[in-house]
Amino acid sequence: MPELPEVETTRRGIAPHVLGQIIENVIVRQPQLRWPVPADLPEKLRGRIVRNVGRRGKYILLDMEAGALILHLGMSGSLRITAPDAPPRKHDHLDLIFGNGLCLRFHDPRRFGCLLWTGDAPELHPLLADLGPEPLEAEFSGRYLHDKSRGRSAPVKTFIMDSHVVVGVGNIYANESLFRAGISPVRPAGRISLQRYEKLAEAIRTVLEASIEQGGTTLRDFVNEAGNPGYFRQTLQVYDRDGEACRRCGSDIRLGRLGQRATYWCPHCQH
Ligand SMILES: [Zn+2]
DSSP states (O other): OOOHHHHHHHHHHHHHHHTTOBEEEEEESOOOSSSOOOTTHHHHHTTOBOOEEEEETTEEEEEETTEEEEEEOTTTOEEEEEOTTSOOOTTEEEEEEETTSOEEEEEOTTOOOEEEEESSOGGGSHHHHTOOOOTTSTTOSHHHHHHHHTTOOSBHHHHHTOTTTSSOOOHHHHHHHHHHHTOOTTSBGGGOOHHHHHHHHHHHHHHHHHHHHTTSOOOTTOBOTTSOBOOOOOOOSSTTOTTSBOTTTOOBOEEEEETTEEEEEOTTTOO
8 A cells, every 4th residue: 555655755756747737638537436536627627737746644735726636546546657648557547638748647456546626725625634743744743642642542553553643654654663662562652651752753754754765665556656666665673574583682573463453563672
C-alpha cells in the first residue's frame, strides 16, 4: 500500500510536469473507484490551471482556481507521466491531459483509490477536515503526542497509527519508530512520559524522512512517476524480521497482532 513517503515521492515526481499547466482534457475509462468519479469531473477540470501540487496525509491535492482535485492512491494506486497517445494498460482508469502535451495517468488494480473535486478549500473537505497534524511539520511534537494521549488506554502503536492523532504513520513506520524510541508497541498510550514521546516523535520523523529520501519503501504495488517499481526498502530494524536477531541486542524479534496489524518488537530493547 502506498504510504506517506510513496505519496510524497509521487507528489514531488509529478509536480514539475503539471504545475502551471492547463488541463485540456480528461478521459475516464473506469469511474468505479472507492468513490465513483463524479460524472461531471471532466467538465469541472477542463480549462483549469494547476496552481499547486500539495499533499495532506496520503491525499495528493491539485489546487486550481476555485477548487481542487483530491486524489488518493488507495491500496494499489499509482500515477505516472506519459505521452497522451501511449496505449493504456489494464487498470489505467483516468487520464488528465495537459497543455504541455503530457498526460497524468492514474492506475489502480484494486480500485480503492479516488479522484474527487471540491469547490472549497480542500482542507475543509469531509475526508480531510478531521485529520491530525502532518508528522513532518512543526505542530507535531513529543509534547503534542503526550497531551493528546492523556487518559487513553489504547496501545501506543494503535494510537500513533490513528490518522486523527497524526497522519501518515503506517504499519511499517509505526513498528520501526517504536523500536528506535525503545517503546513497547502494547504500552498504553496514556502512560508514556513526555520525555519518551519526545524520542518517539523524533523517531517517527527520522524514519519517514529516510524513506522519502529513498523514494518510498518497498511496497509491491507502488510504481513511481517514471514507471519503475518503488523498491527502495530501507534497512528495517524490526519489521518483517520475526525470529531474526535484534540488530542492537541479539534477542529474537517477536511478531504479534495488534488491531489486526502485524506488530514486530524486541522484548529486550522495548518497554
Ligand atoms: Zn533488542
